[in-house]
Amino acid sequence: MILGGVGFSVFIVLLALLAFSAFRVLREYERGVVFQLGRFWKVKGPGLVILVPGIQQMVRVDLRVVVMDIPSQDVITRDNVSVKVSAVLYFRVVDPARAIIQVERYLEATSQLAQTTLRAVLGKHELDGLLAERERLNLDVQKILDTQTDMWGIKVTNVEIKHVDLNETMVRAIARQAEAERERRAKVIHAEGELQASHMLAEAAEVLGRQPQALQLRYLETLTVIAADKNSTIVFPLPIDVLGPLLRRFAAPPAE
The missing domain is CATH 3.30.479.30 (Band 7 domain)
Incomplete structure (x- = not known):
């Protein structure tokens, strides 16, 4: 009787363990791929999943990124x-x-x-x-x-x-290439500036050529700008048409 009672208890325990092993809990981001006797059966989850022990097996798959x-x-x-x-x-x-x-x-x-x-x-x-x-x-x-x-x-x-x-060699080569590209752009910009300045100077010369007095005013304005620096020696061209009457007066013979 005692042996029979022990065997029955062992049977109950094994049955409980077997039943417990049949339950699986899958989280919201999990799915279970279930195989039945080695063949694919279905995908289960999330939540409680019940498997037949020894007949069904499950592989968990995470669906998160x-x-x-x-x-x-x-x-x-x-x-x-x-x-x-x-x-x-x-x-x-x-x-x-x-x-x-x-x-x-x-x-x-x-x-x-x-x-x-x-x-x-x-x-x-x-x-x-x-x-x-x-x-x-x-x-x-x-x-x-x-x-x-x-x-x-x-x-x-x-x-x-x-x-x-x-590598360091390529980094230096790229740096030299970038420097050469910047120098090229600087030269192009400088040349474009010279071209625009030449056009403006040509237009200015044409305007000044129409009025000789405007050239004298330009001389005076230039003298005003230079005079701001007191450490310079100024050589200012004096127009000959201003000195002409004075020279003729001094060169004339005195009246008797």
């Missing part, structure tokens, strides 16, 4: 410049069944695909485009990844290039 760092990649651009590029990837599972059935370890698969796609896309562009057109490159990488991971039940929402690392 995953933020994944893409390790620094060695990229050779189209103009044969070697750079290191790192990025960040945002994606989430939209079809739990395909994420579990179609690919083994979808997180690792997405990471490897993102690395190869990043190298392939950036290698088609020159260094200037890589530095100046990040938004377009981000969109190109995101579209390619989203298309390729669609069969895995994964939605790639965004890709952001974080850092582009150049």
